């Protein structure tokens with residue numbers, strides 16, 4: 001399909017993301033006296049350090065695409081995902097997205113003291129479902145997550161779950177809704193092989209229903225199986241963007257060096 005017939009869902013235009021780290025200059029510069037002087041003289045805190053995590057990234061993602069984000073540790077993948085989700089501001093440039101992109105991360109917030117089934121209800125309500133929709137979807141989400149495979153865990157607090165079980169439940173909640181743009185951070189890699197196959201199938205379904213999926217993963221197999229396009233980030237810059245097989249080949253020869 002030609003570019004002008006495709007519908008863009010996310011546009012990044014020379015986007016920069018800069019983290020500000022406060023209190024990073026040691027105790028000396030954080031004494032009450034220096035803080036007081038800074039307030040009186042209205043000068044910038046000397047103990048703020050900046051980490052320039054994304055250094056001018058541009059791409060266009062289209063409806064129906066699944067895009068894998070790859071790169072070595074600290075290359076900026078999670079940061080870029082969070083910026084696309086609108087959870088981090090861009091310091092320069094811009095990121096435009098259609099609808100509200102949903103970030104499905106391993107760290108998505110669920111209430112550890114509440115049982116899994118209550119978290120399913122709250123998560124679905126937070127995604128904008130009506131109480132009737134929640135009621136209809138709840139059992140399906142619990143079944144998909146497989147947390148009840150070894151007993152009735154859905155009624156136990158989430159703190160009793162293994163990390164894989166919580167990740168599976170998070171994935172199942174987020175995947176229950178049709179998203180314009182679904183952002184997945186490592187979630188697929190956390191489950192066991194059986195769950196991974198099931199979630200990969202669900203990602204394919206979500207794509208067919210016309211959304212765009214971004215997947216951050218260190219598992220090249222997950223990226224290969226799920227995404228036909230890959231973006232390789234290194235030190236906050238795009239090193240390659242294209243068909244998954246080509247980008248992975250370049251990336252592999254880079255990491256083998």
Ligand SMILES: Nc1ncnc2c1ncn2[C@@H]1O[C@H](COP(=O)(O)OP(=O)(O)OP(=O)(O)O)[C@@H](O)[C@H]1O
Pocket residue numbers: 019020021051053071072073074075076077078079080
């Ligand atoms: N909250 C933060 N405050 C300051 N710097 C941060 C913060 N989070 C990430 N960074 C920095 O931003 C850069 C990119 O980090 P990011 O987590 O996006 O990388 P990543 O590619 O997802 O890494 P990984 O593969 O290890 O998960 C790194 O240099 C990291 O140290």
